[in-house]
Amino acid sequence: MTLEQQISTLAKEAVKALYGIEAADAQIQLQKTRPEFEGNITLVVFPFVKAARKAPAQVAAEIGEKLMADGSGLIARFNAVQGFLNLVIDDGFWVKQLQAIDADANYGRLPNRDQLMMVEYSSPNTNKPLHLGHVRNNLLGFSIAQIQEANGWQVVKTNIVNDRGIHICKSMLAWLKFGNGETPESSGKKGDHLIGDYYVRFDKEYKKQIAELMADGKDEETAKREAPLMLEAQEMLRRWEANDPEVRDLWTKMNNWVYAGFDETYRRMGVSFDKIYYESNTYLEGKSEVEKGLASGQFYRREDGSVWADLTKDGLDEKLLLRSDGTSVYMTQDIGTAKLRFQDYPIDKMVYVVGNEQEYHFKVLSILLDRLGFPFGKELVHFSYGMVELPNGKMKSREGTVVDADDLMDKMVADAREISKDKVNTLQGITPQEADEIARKVGLGALKYFILKVDPRKNMLFNPAESIDFNGNTGPFIQYTYARIQSVLRKADTANLSPLASSLDPKELALIQRLCEYPSVVRTAGDDFSPAVICNYAYSLACDFNSFYHDLSILNEPDAQKKALRLLLSANVAKVLKSAFALLGIEMPERM
RNA sequence: GGUCCGGUAGCUCAGCUGGAUAGAGCAACAGCCUUCUAAGCUGUGGGUCUCGGGUUCGAAUCCCGACCGGAUCACCA
Numbered sequence: 156m157t158l159e160q161q162i163s164t165l166a167k168e169a170v171k172a173l174y175g176i177e178a179a180d181a182q183i184q185l186q187k188t189r190p191e192f193e194g195n196i197t198l199v200v201f202p203f204v205k206a207a208r209k210a211p212a213q214v215a216a217e218i219g220e221k222l223m224a225d226g227s228g229l230i231a232r233f234n235a236v237q238g239f240l241n242l243v244i245d246d247g248f249w250v251k252q253l254q255a256i257d258a259d260a261n262y263g264r265l266p267n268r269d270q271l272m273m274v275e276y277s278s279p280n281t282n283k284p285l286h287l288g289h290v291r292n293n294l295l296g297f298s299i300a301q302i303q304e305a306n307g308w309q310v311v312k313t314n315i316v317n318d319r320g321i322h323i324c325k326s327m328l329a330w331l332k333f334g335n336g337e338t339p340e341s342s343g344k345k346g347d348h349l350i351g352d353y354y355v356r357f358d359k360e361y362k363k364q365i366a367e368l369m370a371d372g373k374d375e376e377t378a379k380r381e382a383p384l385m386l387e388a389q390e391m392l393r394r395w396e397a398n399d400p401e402v403r404d405l406w407t408k409m410n411n412w413v414y415a416g417f418d419e420t421y422r423r424m425g426v427s428f429d430k431i432y433y434e435s436n437t438y439l440e441g442k443s444e445v446e447k448g449l450a451s452g453q454f455y456r457r458e459d460g461s462v463w464a465d466l467t468k469d470g471l472d473e474k475l476l477l478r479s480d481g482t483s484v485y486m487t488q489d490i491g492t493a494k495l496r497f498q499d500y501p502i503d504k505m506v507y508v509v510g511n512e513q514e515y516h517f518k519v520l521s522i523l524l525d526r527l528g529f530p531f532g533k534e535l536v537h538f539s540y541g542m543v544e545l546p547n548g549k550m551k552s553r554e555g556t557v558v559d560a561d562d563l564m565d566k567m568v569a570d571a572r573e574i575s576k577d578k579v580n581t582l583q584g585i586t587p588q589e590a591d592e593i594a595r596k597v598g599l600g601a602l603k604y605f606i607l608k609v610d611p612r613k614n615m616l617f618n619p620a621e622s623i624d625f626n627g628n629t630g631p632f633i634q635y636t637y638a639r640i641q642s643v644l645r646k647a648d649t650a651n652l653s654p655l656a657s658s659l660d661p662k663e664l665a666l667i668q669r670l671c672e673y674p675s676v677v678r679t680a681g682d683d684f685s686p687a688v689i690c691n692y693a694y695s696l697a698c699d700f701n702s703f704y705h706d707l708s709i710l711n712e713p714d715a716q717k718k719a720l721r722l723l724l725s726a727n728v729a730k731v732l733k734s735a736f737a738l739l740g741i742e743m744p745e746r747m
Numbered sequence: 748g749g750u751c752c753g754g755u756a757g758c759u760c761a762g763c764u765g766g767a768u769a770g771a772g773c774a775a776c777a778g779c780c781u782u783c784u785a786a787g788c789u790g791u792g793g794g795u796c797u798c799g800g801g802u803u804c805g806a807a808u809c810c811c812g813a814c815c816g817g818a819u820c821a822c823c824a
Contacts, residue, residue, distance in 0.1 A: 197766095199766060201766075201804065238804085322823095475821080511818065542818085574786070597786085609761095610761085613753065614753075616758095616759070628760085632772095634786085636787085638786090646783065690761095704788090747784085
């Protein structure tokens with residue numbers, strides 16, 4: 156039973172005995188005592204003032220006396236300030252908490268709930284490399300998966316790769332026309348970047364043709380429609396749909412280049428998937444699902460042959476599901492993907508990590524899946540996150556303001572390495588490989604924390620002109636705290652510790668109390684789908700430790716019992732920091 | 748125009764299921780390394796929580812209205 160639960164029970168009994176009222180759970184308001192007052196936990200007594208018909212301070216004092224009498228030593232003393240009853244919990248309680256935390260190797264992990272959650276994230280197009288927006292998506296998706304796993308879900312991480320469509324045809328066409336057989340091997344370029352270059356090349360040549368046609372007197376719309384390159388790309392898409400072997404072979408070859416590039420980026424980012432779906436395999440399933448819905452009267456066909464869902468009863472519009480030429484749209488594909496997933500896994504909850512610009516799409520998808528009989532449809536979660544903006548607004552590939560994922564990671568690791576150069580004292584005697592590892596972990600830690608600490612729902616700003624910090628409320632600050640503890644532990648003889656001290660310094664107590672919060676933080680992060688909650692907690696814990704570390708000596712503490720307690724405390728702070736960072740997908744360096 | 752989301756220090760962000768004097772970091776300034784890692788610690792300055800109403804013992808937090816910013820409302824994905 157947690158401290159809150161114990162106090163809550165005691166408080167209810169006290170209020171009943173004193174004032175004869177049955178307090179509801181919502182009326183028992185407990186909060187952490189503010190640092191300017193003495194105490195660990197505070198009961199807000201305003202809810203009982205009316206029934207007591209006494210001044211708030213007097214009510215607080217009366218409840219305090221009662222809790223002292225009934226609490227069997229749990230509460231050492233109390234003070235009442237207005238309607239706030241500040242309770243000082245006995246040191247012995249905290250020491251026992253620390254021992255319990257130490258004994259639990261999986262501290263923070265909540266009981267299994269035997270239910271399966273599928274988390275879809277990343278979901279790239281195969282025509283260009285990953286950029287900063289994808290980075291936010293991938294980091295959030297991976298972290299959410301870790302957090303939900305810690306909340307007891309069985310989690311399947313999945314990715315739906317948008318591998319077909321006009322966009323990839325554009326890259327293919329440009330490569331055929333202008334590529335001279337260039338390959339990742341021959342050019343030394345990562346496959347995704349190579350394909351991205353040809354996508355840009357297509358756009359450039361296409362614009363040139365439009366300009367030429369307009370110079371010949373065509374209006375812009377006509378020029379766009381009649382540009383030979385566009386006609387060729389569309390023809391290529393038709394050949395792809397018709398399974399033309401030549402087009403299919405090229406498509407396979409070029410997509411594989413992209414996948415090799417993506418895999419490298421994913422590996423570097425530290426994200427992974429349990430199951431990958433490809434749109435080229437799911438869109439036909441979607442069509443057949445729509446046909447079924449049509450047969451059962453869920454959907455209807457218009458005169459031109461297009462198929463629609465009428466969502467006006469749900470307060471939405473009518474939504475196109477199949478074009479008049481019978482081809483599928485985005486929604487059709489997501490329906491097909493959902494069907495395959497449901498065949499493959501007993502999904503209890505489906506989570507889509509997709510930007511907030513697609514909220515309407517997922518609102519519609521939820522309704523459609525529900526109508527088609529998917530049990531998770533109605534309750535699907537669109538984990539809708541905000542955009543990453545630059546000082547001048549959104550990233551635009553046309554304006555060359557896209558922040559490339561690989562470049563950004565390179566820069567972060569290089570910055571970390573640069574900073575490490577000054578650390579000759581702490582990093583002496585390490586091999587170049589170890590130095591590389593530290594720079595990698597710290598650089599990526601800075602990037603990941605920078606992104607994950609922001610409330611996912613909000614748009615966030617990235618300024619390429621300013622480098623991401625390594626000081627203050629950052630990933631490296633927390634990694635540093637961890638490395639510092641490891642350094643102390645390496646020097647300590649932890650083999651046979653003496654019994655623990657039974658009284659606590661305030662800094663020790665604050666740290667233990669903070670450690671006790673961890674499981675509820677994990678729960679909140681899971682309920683709210685918020686890695687930022689974990690970031691905030693890890694930061695607070697690191698701050699508390701650094702304050703403790705600054706004020707109190709660990710290894711040089713003469714009192715063996717105090718030393719033992721501080722070592723145990725330090726080890727468990729490190730354990731929780733590492734655990735919290737694992738939920739964020741951030742690795743801890745043993746030294747830095 | 749309809750719907751949704753946001754507006755907190757110069758900047759980037761916490762805090763939002765109502766609680767005590769609204770917090771961090773960055774930037775600026777001033778201190779602390781012969782002592783467990785100074786990527787650290789301590790201090791100073793910095794606020795009309797966009798504005799106006801309402802609800803109540805109490806509002807940055809909840810409700811209503813305005814203003815500002817963003818997203819979305821395709822036979823694109």
